[in-house]
Amino acid sequence: MVLFMLNVSKSPWLLHYDGSSCNGCDIEVLACLTPIYDVERFGVINTGNPKHADIFLITGGINKQNEPVVRQIYEQMPNPKVVVAVGICACNGGIFKECYNILGGVDTVLPVDIYVPGCAARPEAIIDGVVKAVALLDEKRRVRKEEARQ
Amino acid sequence: MWSIISVALYLILGPVVGGLLAGFDRKISARLQGRQGPPLLQPFYDLFKLFSKQSVVVNNVQDFLVCGFLVFIVFTGGLFFSGGDLLLVFFALTLAGIFFMMSACSANSPYSAMGAQRELMQMMAYEPMVLLTAIGFYKSTGSFAVSDIIHSSVSNIAYLPGIFIGFLFILAIKFRKSPFDLSTSHHAHQEMVKGLTTELSGNILALVELSHWYENAFLLGVVGLFIINSNWWSFLIAVPVCIIAYFMEILVDNTFPRVKWEVMLKSTWLVTLVAGVINLMILSFIK
Numbered sequence: 109m110v111l112f113m114l115n116v117s118k119s120p121w122l123l124h125y126d127g128s129s130c131n132g133c134d135i136e137v138l139a140c141l142t143p144i145y146d147v148e149r150f151g152v153i154n155t156g157n158p159k160h161a162d163i164f165l166i167t168g169g170i171n172k173q174n175e176p177v178v179r180q181i182y183e184q185m186p187n188p189k190v191v192v193a194v195g196i197c198a199c200n201g202g203i204f205k206e207c208y209n210i211l212g213g214v215d216t217v218l219p220v221d222i223y224v225p226g227c228a229a230r231p232e233a234i235i236d237g238v239v240k241a242v243a244l245l246d247e248k249r250r251v252r253k254e255e256a257r258q
Numbered sequence: 259m260w261s262i263i264s265v266a267l268y269l270i271l272g273p274v275v276g277g278l279l280a281g282f283d284r285k286i287s288a289r290l291q292g293r294q295g296p297p298l299l300q301p302f303y304d305l306f307k308l309f310s311k312q313s314v315v316v317n318n319v320q321d322f323l324v325c326g327f328l329v330f331i332v333f334t335g336g337l338f339f340s341g342g343d344l345l346l347v348f349f350a351l352t353l354a355g356i357f358f359m360m361s362a363c364s365a366n367s368p369y370s371a372m373g374a375q376r377e378l379m380q381m382m383a384y385e386p387m388v389l390l391t392a393i394g395f396y397k398s399t400g401s402f403a404v405s406d407i408i409h410s411s412v413s414n415i416a417y418l419p420g421i422f423i424g425f426l427f428i429l430a431i432k433f434r435k436s437p438f439d440l441s442t443s444h445h446a447h448q449e450m451v452k453g454l455t456t457e458l459s460g461n462i463l464a465l466v467e468l469s470h471w472y473e474n475a476f477l478l479g480v481v482g483l484f485i486i487n488s489n490w491w492s493f494l495i496a497v498p499v500c501i502i503a504y505f506m507e508i509l510v511d512n513t514f515p516r517v518k519w520e521v522m523l524k525s526t527w528l529v530t531l532v533a534g535v536i537n538l539m540i541l542s543f544i545k
Contacts, residue, residue, distance in 0.1 A: 116310060118303035148284075149294040151303060156448045159314055159459040162307075186312035186459050249310060 116162060116188060116249050117242040119151045123161035125181060127214065128204075129168025132228035133195035137165060140238075145231045152238065158184040163241050165234075169197045170217050171209040182218050188248035190221040190241045194234055199223045261340035261405070268339040268475070269332065276471020277301045279478075283508055284444075290512045301471075305464050313460030316365045323361035324462050328469045330354035335476035341405025344392045351388075351473075355381055358454065358466070365457035373453030377441035379519040383526040384428035387421075390534040391480070394421040397541050408486045413495075415484040417544070420537030422484050426503060427529045431522070432477055434470075435511035438522050449516070478504065 126134050140147045141154060155161050158181045170178060182191070193214040196202040200213040214220050221244055224237035280301040288295025297303075315321060334350040337343075355377070362374040396402050398417040399410050407414065415422050431438040442453035450456070455466060478500045485496035517525075 115303075116307050119300065119307040143292040146288075146293040146295075148288060148296050151296050151300050155452070157452045157456055159457065160452065160455075160463065162311075184314070186314050188311070 116245045120162050120238070120242045120245060121153045121155045121160055122163035122165050122192075122238065123156065123158050123181070123185070124154055124165045125167075125178070127166050127168035127174050127178060127198065128171055128210070129195065129197060133167035133198070133226075136228045136231050137167065137194060137234060140231045140234055145235060147235060147238065150239070150242075158182075159186065161185055162189055162245055163238065164189060164191045164218075165194055165238070166191065166198050166214050166218075167194045169201045169204055169210045169212065170214060171211060173209075175211065175217050178214070178217050188245055188252055190244050190248070191218050192222040192224060192237050192241045193220045194224045194226075194237065195229045196225050196227050199225055202227060264339040264341075265336045268335050272332075272335060272472045272475040273468055275475045275478075276468075276473075277305070279474055279504060280471065283504075283511075286505070286508050287512055290509070301467070305467055308464035308467065309461050311460040313462055315462070316367075316457045319364045320361050320457070321462055323357050323364060324458065324465050324469075326357040327354050327361065328465050328472075330357060331469045331472045331476070335472050335479070338404055338476055338479060341403060341408070344395055344402045344404055344407070347404070348388050348392055351476075352381065352385065354469070354473075358469075362454040362457070367457050369451040369453060369456040372450050373441045373456065376519060377454055379523060380431050380438065380441055383438075383523045384431045386527065387424045387428045387530045387534055390530060390538065391418075391421055391425050394418045394534070394538060394541065395483075397538065397545060404483065407483060409488045411488055413485050413487045413492060417541055418484065418537060420533035424529050424533040424537075425480070425484075426506070427533075428526060429477060429481070429503070430507060430510060431526070433474060433507055435507055437510070437514040437517045438526075439511075439516055440519055440522065443516075447516075 124134070124137050139145060158164075164182060164185060166178065182189075191214065193199050197204060198214045201210050204210045205212065222237045222241045224233050226233055278298065281298040284300060285295040285298055330350055331354045334347055334354060337350060338347045359374045359377045362370040362377070392402065395407055395414060395418070398414050399407050401407065434441075434443055436443075436447070439447060440453075442455050455463060458466060481500050481503050482496035485499050486492045
């Protein structure tokens with residue numbers, strides 16, 4: 109019972125960052141907080157502080173300007189952490205892939221754990237992605253503990 | 259003997275009560291907003307999760323100052339529930355607040371620094387009322403000691419109605435609820451990132467949560483102090499009064515937006531002056 113309560117998955121706090129998104133996916137992410145979808149019932153809180161967050165939810169592609177910013181936010185997050193790329197632009201650059209400024213999706217900068225495609229990604233799909241990310245968090249914490257023991 | 263038992267109960271049950279209060283707060287707020295809301299035990303899940311996270315430590319001093327905050331909050335509540343001197347209790351509470359504010363100052367972050375400045379404004383706003391509360395109890399019972407106050411023949415709220423209202427007013431600042439959650443607030447209500455707690459993470463942030471739970475349990479104890487008298491059944495009235503007071507705080511939290519520090523300072527001092535000082539003056543004539 110006590111071990112059950114110690115899971116990171118019971119309290120996943122997420123950080124929502126807009127890379128270079130058109131804001132369509134951002135609006136859908138915020139829609140997840142509204143009464144219709146209500147992710148807070150899973151204990152998810154949208155915190156704006158990387159030092160408090162477990163899940164890094166990125167929308168939009170990566171360009172030269174935001175590449176160091178995204179990397180710095182990721183490094184500020186304490187372990188265990190997961191990265192969720194929301195929307196097709198965050199997955200592989202989307203319809204902006206051929207643009208001169210876009211380097212590609214988030215995986216050009218960070219190790220992405222969950223990809224949520226869509227344009228804009230539906231709240232149901234985003235919640236699905238977050239739930240999968242949360243299960244991964246538990247796995248990462250378990251691996252971290254075993255490595256600490258060795 | 260009883261004081262040792264009370265202190266032990268506070269040490270063990272304080273975080274449980276504080277966590278459940280936070281859980282009810284989030285659940286009721288969610289229902290007021292038409293949502294389902296997290297499970298009641300969610301704050302405990304949050305606490306355990308924070309203990310299992312890596313702690314990104316900004317400097318050497320910050321951890322020490324946060325531990326000082328926790329130690330002095332526990333000292334405050336322990337002294338209060340053991341029947342100690344009410345004035346000393348409130349001074350210890352202020353010292354704990356200073357430790358917390360300094361932990362934010364020590365980090366080289368503009369968000370923490372602004373949060374610390376706002377925390378100082380908050381302390382300036384509520385300290386007069388807190389001191390008036392202690393003085394009011396002294397004028398009404400002739401003693402600062404909590405152990406004497408709980409044995410008064412009549413509930414002190416009969417002599418201190420204005421001070422009770424003033425104390426409930428500043429309780430919104432102490433509980434960090436809208437409209438007075440300027441320096442740091444619950445999870446989603448951020449403004450300067452997270453204000454005071456911006457640079458805290460992992461188990462240090464968990465200790466801050468724990469301290470807030472101890473503090474909330476203590477503050478509701480002070481609300482109960484207005485009601486409790488020498489009759490045993492006054493406890494049965496004090497508990498619902500505390501619950502109703504906490505529910506009113508949740509209601510106000512969901513209804514009012516955050517205000518600027520000038521509005522907080524002026525309104526709090528106005529309430530202190532009108533409700534608190536007039537109450538004291540009338541009490542001086544009566545007693």
